[in-house]
Amino acid sequence: MALPDFLSKDKLIKQGAEARVYRAEFLGKPAIVKERFPKRYRHPALDEKLTHRRTTQEVRSILRCRKAGISVPVVYFVDYTSHCIFLEEITGSLTVSDYIASIQQCKEQELLRLAEQVGQILAKMHDEDVIHGDLTTSNMLLRCSTVDIHQTDLVLIDFGLSYISALPEDKGVDLYVLEKAFLSTHPNTEVLFRKLLEGYAASSKKSPAVIKKLDEVRLRGRKRSMVG
């Protein structure tokens, strides 16, 4: 089947440098299709290899998170020839970013609770040695819990840059990337981010090493010094 036919333009919801994201119906269910298109600026052989590796890596990280009980979208189907991943659409959800922007002043308590919840989930993810690679508040969705309607589930999305690593350095950088993104998207929320780190520290035994690395990374930036 001509996949371009299926992924007609009217369903396109986002276009990035790495992939296009479409909304579609798949086997009767609302789905999200992430298509890693060919990059003309790369040598074709290299492009194929990189794209293939990133697609499999994304799928692997998603499954690893699910097995650990972290809410992530269900993978319905992967097409390794056109590099498309068909995922469950998280319907009726809101990004954490939009949520924070919408209620910044009045409901301080709820925001603090959410920040703590985010910290706990990230700690759980890092305990599985999954490094997300692109943590931002837009890559976290809130939806009504499937188990208890009075609770909200936090769903992590976009594992496109994720990889597996046990190094505190990589986990520290993961948190550093989030800190940068968090504080620039949501100004004057240092208290919230501190609460997030508290939540993180309290739920993982491996957290002291990671937090220590985070402090180091803050001083030098994301890239490691190559001097010496």
Add this chain to the structure above:
Amino acid sequence: MHLTKVLELFPDRSVTQMLFKEVKNAAELRQSAVEGEISGALINPAMLVDPFQVLIAANKAVHLQTIGKMKTRSLYSEIIFNLSPTNKISEAFKRFGISDGDDVVMVVVVHNKDDLQHLSDITTRVDGRQIPVEDVSSLSDIEKIKKLYKITPQEEKCGSLLDAVVCRMATKDVM
């Protein structure tokens, strides 16, 4: 009774599921399927959580057939293979295919949109009572399914059993 769904990615192909109970000729049906006389997949409903699980397997089978990358010899054996969480073909048949003594059978057929003759050919072969496909959920052996797909209690906290099963099926080739 039966459930027919057009595959969005292959608009000229449809998947029809038919569920039978009180089946008396399972051995004969199995034999005909092995010999290729029945063009359909015969599946043990105890291993199915929901008809969606079958659609996922069928879509993947048609996709692999289209690009010439099937792991097994026919489209129907590929559907059975795709249901299994492992890459062992014989084990997939043992768990997800039917056995001679079975009295419930899920029949899955991939056909062109208006090819209804094909379907009635198969229905007449089955000596049993057709029941609604949705009833498959009441026939599932939940404990066995959890064990075979290795689904942990913590995973069930973040989604349904169907979610867990579908995710395993869709990702098994890169694990």
